[in-house]
Amino acid sequence: MTPWKIFHTLAVAVFCVFVAGCGGGGAGTSGTNPSPPPAPSFTLSLSPASVTLARGGTSQAVQVSVAGQNGFEGSVSVTVGTLPSGVTASPNSLSVTSGAPETFMLSASSANQVAQESITVQGVSGTLSENATLKLTISSTAVVDPFHAVGGSLVHGFYDESRQLLFATNPGLNELDVFSGVDFSLKARVPLPQPWGIDQMPDGNTLVIGTQAQEIITVNEDTLSVTQHPYSATESTFVLFFPMVVAMGNGKVLVIGHEEGIDCNNIFECGEYLYEWDSNSNTFAQLEPNGQTQGGSWETDSLARSADHKWAVFAADQFYLYSSDTDSLTGVPLSTVNPPLNEFGVRGYAVNAVAK
DSSP states (O other): OOHHHHHHHHHHHHHHHHHHHTTOOSSOOOSOOOOOOOOOEEEEEEESSEEEEETTOOOEEEEEEEEEETTOOOEEEEEEOOOOTTEEEESSEEEEETTBOEEEEEEEOTTOOOEEEEEEEEEEETTEEEEEEEEEEEEOOOOOOOOOOOOSOOOOEEEETTTTEEEEEETTTTEEEEEETTTOOEEEEEEOSSEEEEEEOTTSSEEEEEESSSEEEEEETTTOOEEEEEOOOOSSSSOEEBOOEEEOTTSEEEEEEEETTOOOSSTTTEESEEEEEETTTTEEEEEESOTTSOGGGOOEEEEEEOTTSSEEEEESSSEEEEETTTTEEEEEOHHHHSTTTOTTOOOOOOOOSSOO
């Protein structure tokens, strides 16, 4: 081979190598194919992601949202996983689209146990599936406390069934306290001087209240307006106060008169006198002791009345029955009601609507 042919052959070979190395040649190009676009998908989210349910309490809302990715535009079927016994989801399944949240409600029955659970909420669209976790806490319902600290000292009370109100005397705070018989809440505090005993007049609207002062008081149950009825007793050399009262059907109120500073079997529930207040004339009169009973041995104890306001009873030197029809007292020996010897006194009793 001549030198010229050798040179020509080498030149062609070098040129082909150069072209091949630069990626040229022919109509096509060599190299890798581009990656395919990502497949459509979605994410699932809950708001709130943690819920506390009170046993037997109100339902709680949970919002479910779907966010489409890579062009996802389909609907997602969302279902709530296994719930603890007594817990319900309403509805149990939802159809959710991207940008349009849906809500389900969770509630727990009063029989549920206190617990903490993780609940799976699943979203499915065709072959796609996503989960979200809901943290669920079941708590006990707070027990309503029917007891309320009022202060002072509650002594006696009258419960008005028609109004469902309890009226209680509170000498510690110099007030009449009014309580709801429904929820035991304190409805009102009515200022009164040293209230003690309490009863309702036969009109069903007026309270009469004995006090540790020289007066008795009436209170309108609807308006809680207060009327004072002072009385300065002249029959005793001691100052009298009037702690206990019972309202009778004839408009009279039997009142214990207690001598200040004089001790007796019960310093606030008894006294050395028995008075009668006439609510019609607003006058006081001493019933006992009278000329036929000895003042030194007299002590009015345990004054009470019948439900129909017709009869009252109390113990003194005898056991007495008061009739509102005749405005009179009848007595029998204490040993008759507390045989054989009335050794410890008459401790307690009840009065029927009809005396026999």
